[in-house]
Amino acid sequence: MRCATHPNVETELRCATCGKPICPDCMVETPVGMKCREHGLQPIPPLYRVSPAGYGAAVLAGLVLSAIAGAVALRFPYLILLLVGGVVAGRLIGEAMSYSSGWKRGPRLAAVAALTIAVGAVAGGSLLARSWYRVPPASLADLLRGMLAVPLLWIFGALAALVAYWRIR
Numbered sequence: 001m002r003c004a005t006h007p008n009v010e011t012e013l014r015c016a017t018c019g020k021p022i023c024p025d026c027m028v029e030t031p032v033g034m035k036c037r038e039h040g041l042q043p044i045p046p047l048y049r050v051s052p053a054g055y056g057a058a059v060l061a062g063l064v065l066s067a068i069a070g071a072v073a074l075r076f077p078y079l080i081l082l083l084v085g086g087v088v089a090g091r092l093i094g095e096a097m098s099y100s101s102g103w104k105r106g107p108r109l110a111a112v113a114a115l116t117i118a119v120g121a122v123a124g125g126s127l128l129a130r131s132w133y134r135v136p137p138a139s140l141a142d143l144l145r146g147m148l149a150v151p152l153l154w155i156f157g158a159l160a161a162l163v164a165y166w167r168i169r
Contacts, residue, residue: 004036015039048106055112058097058104062116063124065093066160070125071132073156082156089156090163093117098168110168114161121157 003009003023011023016033028040050058069089073082097113098105 047104048108050101050104050106050109054101054104055109057100058109059112059116061100062093062097062113062164063120065089065096066117066120066157067124067128069093069160070121070153070157071128072125073121073153074125074129077152079152079155082152083159086156086159087163089121090117090160091167093160094164094167097164105168107169110165113168114165117164118157118161121160122153125153125157 001011001021003011003026004020005026006023009023009025011021013022013024013027013034014020015022015036016030017035017039020036022034022036026036027034028037030040034040066089069085073085073089076082076085094113094117097109097116101109
């Protein structure tokens with residue numbers, strides 16, 4: 001018998017779903033046997049299908065919450081507080097982003113969450129801290145206890161983004 005896609009190739013394989021003859025180049029391995037490409041490719045599970053509105057709601061929730069978390073983290077620029085706070089904030093913000101997208105998950109939403117939280121915590125947190133604490137930019141260094149606090153905020157944002165990524169993935 002000849003392959004349905006490649007008529008010049010002889011084969012003994014058939015698709016487990018439709019019975020169409022397939023060659024080794026056309027086959028897709030599945031848990032229930034070999035299938036043609038049409039039946040072997042898995043659709044995206046509903047849990048991973050996020051609508052554009054879901055992404056928008058998740059990004060909005062992530063930016064707002066991570067900016068607030070970043071501003072609070074700037075108030076307490078101690079390494080141990082930022083490490084613990086980064087884990088807690090990442091988990092909570094990740095759950096909020098999943099909730100706002102309709103309890104969706106998946107690698108795409110996880111990547112969006114990580115990027116949103118990193119940007120929101122570092123950029124949004126520092127901007128929000130300036131307005132909250134009514135500190136002019138010249139004396140912000142006093143509030144942040146020197147230049148050491150800014151790299152600590154990057155650590156906070158990266159840790160929160162990593163935790164949120166693994167939570168949503």
